[in-house]
Amino acid sequence: MKQVTHKLFIAPQLTADDIRSARAAGIAAIVNNRPDGEEAGQPTANENRAVAGAEGLSYTHIPISAGQITEDKVRAFQRAVVEADGPVLAHCKTGTRSATLHAIGEVLDGRVAKSEVVPLGQRLGVDLSGAVKWLDANGR
Numbered sequence: 072m073k074q075v076t077h078k079l080f081i082a083p084q085l086t087a088d089d090i091r092s093a094r095a096a097g098i099a100a101i102v103n104n105r106p107d108g109e110e111a112g113q114p115t116a117n118e119n120r121a122v123a124g125a126e127g128l129s130y131t132h133i134p135i136s137a138g139q140i141t142e143d144k145v146r147a148f149q150r151a152v153v154e155a156d157g158p159v160l161a162h163c164k165t166g167t168r169s170a171t172l173h174a175i176g177e178v179l180d181g182r183v184a185k186s187e188v189v190p191l192g193q194r195l196g197v198d199l200s201g202a203v204k205w206l207d208a209n210g211r
Contacts, residue, residue, distance in 0.1 A: 099157025106134035
């Protein structure tokens with residue numbers, strides 16, 4: 072888990088054990104940004120939703136395929152984080168898509184300058200150049 076903000080953490084694909092460990096670490100909600108079936112052997116959203124529910128965690132699935140980010144999905148991601156009753160762990164295959172959704176939302180809402188997005192990614196160890204490209208392509 073990598074801490075993005077006081078409330079948001081990102082991670083690569085979660086297993087059932089990862090979800091249990093996240094709960095033990097104080098995570099209150101899981102946001103899954105990975106589509107089912109992206110990779111052989113990956114847990115499905117329903118499988119991880121069941122584990123999260125058994126652990127008392129809320130669970131939101133906002134699947135993002137490469138190149139398929141929309142403002143609606145950015146806003147859904149933001150709502151899932153804001154409405155959670157505590158820290159949120161967002162994940163995809165590597166954490167990059169989750170961090171990208173966060174970064175785009177922060178720029179759209181004026182809390183982060185577009186010039187700060189790539190350095191944020193460097194701090195987190197993920198490539199957020201795609202977020203900058205999305206913002207440029209969408210006139211932001």
